[in-house]
Amino acid sequence: MRNRARVATLLLVVVGVVAGCDAITGRLIDQGVKQTLQGSRNDLLDDGKLNVVMCGTGSPVVAEGRAAACTAVMAGGHFFLVDVGPASMHNLGLWRMPLDRLDGVLLTHFHSDHIGDLGEAVTQSWIAGRKGPLPVYGPQGVDRVVAGFQEAYALDRGYRVAHHDAAFMPPESGVLAARTVTLPGPDEPAVVFEKDGLRVTAFRVDHAPVAPAYGYRFDFGGRSVVVSGDTKPVDNLVRQSKGASVLIAEALATNIVERVSKGITEGGNTRLGKMSHDILEYHTSPKQAIEMARDAGVEALVLTHLVPAPKNRIIEWLFLRGTGGIWSGDVILAKDGMLISLPPSSTEFTLGDVS
């Protein structure tokens, strides 16, 4: 709605300019500036709830209206991003998320659809006024990823400091800081952040040959959210999700992808056919995700990283086909902009939209 209002204001400005009416265009510009400044969603950090915004629900396969992997979690005055896939920072900017208060990025693994916007995450949050280096948590190898982005954005940082001066764009805030998360044992979790009632825990999942690959659990106010990262079904995800309010799990509709893969191969594109067949090996089907949600005893399941991304109700129906009767809990197919709010010490669960 806010975006529509901004577009309407902009159109009126253009009409005003064409009509040559300076007084009206001046007032409209002022109004547009006011609307832009008003929008910041600080409320999502400060309303006492555990809030989740789905900032990217797609996969490496390009899908209209869906950025690649990104889940924003906000609670107790803190703001984390689990993965920053391509186009996710564009979403966060459009939705007026308070990037100046971004505490860190938690990477599940280093496939391109999970890290592509890391350079934008540090740069956009620096421009917004974030202070100090931006921590990037992740499995072994996160230092290499961070060093690469750091170098790729080095010239950009220099331009900005030279242009605005170091007092306005402190160079030390324009950089990333790698935080390698080491687990005490293969199936043991590690606390990566604990402050103001919010605890963030990392744990191992199974995305072999990508290893290690992590999921993250957020606990706040007696509520909890688990983000699976990319994984095939694995007992440790069930264990770490025990008693959680919401499990946000990746899902690949094997019934659709198998058929598509066969069709592509028979159609002569053996390269794409092989690739679409290979991905079946290290992801989770909707049925398997529902079984894990049931076994973990969570209150609701949100499916994301949707392959293929459903474009309409028919594909949504096909995506979940054959999953009836496994579990009585809520199963939700995520969309970009979806807001999940969990008030403390309750079983309440509300769905909204920040876009």
Ligand SMILES: [Zn+2]
């Ligand atoms: Zn992956």
Ligand SMILES: [Zn+2]
């Ligand atoms: Zn992925």
